[in-house]
Amino acid sequence: MALILRRASTWDGESPDLRTADVVCADGMVRSVEPAGSVRPMPDDQVIEAEGSTLLPGLIDGHVHLVWSGGSDPADIVERDGEQVTAIRAAANARAQLLGGVTTVADLGSNWDIAIAVSRAVTQGHIEGPRILAAGRTVAMTGGHDPFWVNACDGVDAVIRGVREQVFLGAALVKTAATGGVYGRAEGEVVGASELTPEELTAMASEAHRRGVRVAAHALGAEGISNAVGAGIDIIEHGVYLTEETAAMMAANGTVLCPTLAVYRSLAEGGGPAYAAAKAADVVQAHGEAVRMALEAGVPVIAGTDAGSPGMPHPSLGAELAALHACGMSPVEVLRAATSRAADAFGISGGRISPGAPADLILVDGDPLSDPVAATQPSVAVCGQRVVHRR
Numbered sequence: 001m002a003l004i005l006r007r008a009s010t011w012d013g014e015s016p017d018l019r020t021a022d023v024v025c026a027d028g029m030v031r032s033v034e035p036a037g038s039v040r041p042m043p044d045d046q047v048i049e050a051e052g053s054t055l056l057p058g059l060i061d062g063h064v065h066l067v068w069s070g071g072s073d074p075a076d077i078v079e080r081d082g083e084q085v086t087a088i089r090a091a092a093n094a095r096a097q098l099l100g101g102v103t104t105v106a107d108l109g110s111n112w113d114i115a116i117a118v119s120r121a122v123t124q125g126h127i128e129g130p131r132i133l134a135a136g137r138t139v140a141m142t143g144g145h146d147p148f149w150v151n152a153c154d155g156v157d158a159v160i161r162g163v164r165e166q167v168f169l170g171a172a173l174v175k176t177a178a179t180g181g182v183y184g185r186a187e188g189e190v191v192g193a194s195e196l197t198p199e200e201l202t203a204m205a206s207e208a209h210r211r212g213v214r215v216a217a218h219a220l221g222a223e224g225i226s227n228a229v230g231a232g233i234d235i236i237e238h239g240v241y242l243t244e245e246t247a248a249m250m251a252a253n254g255t256v257l258c259p260t261l262a263v264y265r266s267l268a269e270g271g272g273p274a275y276a277a278a279k280a281a282d283v284v285q286a287h288g289e290a291v292r293m294a295l296e297a298g299v300p301v302i303a304g305t306d307a308g309s310p311g312m313p314h315p316s317l318g319a320e321l322a323a324l325h326a327c328g329m330s331p332v333e334v335l336r337a338a339t340s341r342a343a344d345a346f347g348i349s350g351g352r353i354s355p356g357a358p359a360d361l362i363l364v365d366g367d368p369l370s371d372p373v374a375a376t377q378p379s380v381a382v383c384g385q386r387v388v389h390r391r
């Protein structure tokens with residue numbers, strides 16, 4: 001049985017413009033894109049008449065935490081709830097992402113490796129959810145950023161063990177921390193302080209690549225960003241105090257930036273604990289400039305929200321797409337950042353409407369090529385050819 005979406009204004013995930021088309025899906029994948037009105041359905045095919053709507057690839061959020069639900073202090077809630085309730089919460093958050101048209105998420109940190117289990121439960125069909133690229137616990141240093149979900153590793157040998165352990169558990173990518181952060185703990189953490197050493201980061205990247213997975217590094221301070229980029233890390237998370245020199249190195253190496261602009265605004269506006277608000281105010285000042293610098297240098301920028309963090313429920317892509325647009329990205333660049341460019345950053349197929357791509361699709365009202373935020377309010381969401389949401 002095929003799924004046919006007819007006569008939608010279709011954006012393929014890359015082109016600068018739309019074209020009206022019939023899109024045919026079979027076996028969970030896009031089979032063909034045909035001239036509008038040309039496809040004759042078979043009796044048992046599922047047909048969605050989509051004239052007047054815009055069809056896009058399902059959205060990709062490049063940075064979420066499914067164990068958190070966006071309250072003012074989610075790390076504290078996990079501590080109080082414990083492992084079992086947190087796992088159920090993570091499953092519910094995954095489903096909320098999918099119903100919002102987010103068909104793929106990268107989960108960059110979960111207590112007890114819960115996101116890996118949730119990813120597996122989706123794949124096995126026990127629960128409804130997006131495709132989840134899960135890191136599980138982070139591979140980072142003792143006493144550093146986000147200690148509550150760390151697989152603590154100190155020294156080159158330990159870092160190599162950490163990577164191997166996460167891959168063995170089923171991690172689709174590795175998450176590390178190259179600097180301190182804003183939210184996580186009230187004391188003892190400084191945004192500008194570097195954490196893992198260049199030697200440790202280099203060992204991590206090369207071992208991860210040897211095992212066929214990519215590495216995303218939390219990095220806010222300039223020295224830590226530079227350490228991570230120099231080590232061959234694939235994706236820089238946040239990148240707040242990026243320098244022109246490091247941006248040029250990122251562009252030359254193809255290192256991706258996932259800035260997560262919106263979450264720091266939420267923290268600065270008091271969405272989280274008081275200690276985080278004070279730190280976030282400085283970050284917001286510098287962050288927009290860092291993204292503009294990256295774009296100017298030609299660094300690939302992708303959309304990630306840190307959903308689950310204070311003030312960022314599942315899903316939260318609308319706020320991030322608006323923030324990227326405000327940094328000077330055109331609407332089509334913003335949409336690419338949440339589709340094809342994100343898929344490329346994670347080395348997955350998808351983020352496109354083309355033959356052989358997964359049948360992950362959303363239908364939206366309005367014109368997301370003039371207002372990209374419109375893409376985050378789908379009237380229909382499809383994942384693996386299954387219609388999961390229909391308004």
Ligand SMILES: [Zn+2]
Pocket residue numbers: 063064065108109306
């Ligand atoms: Zn995060």
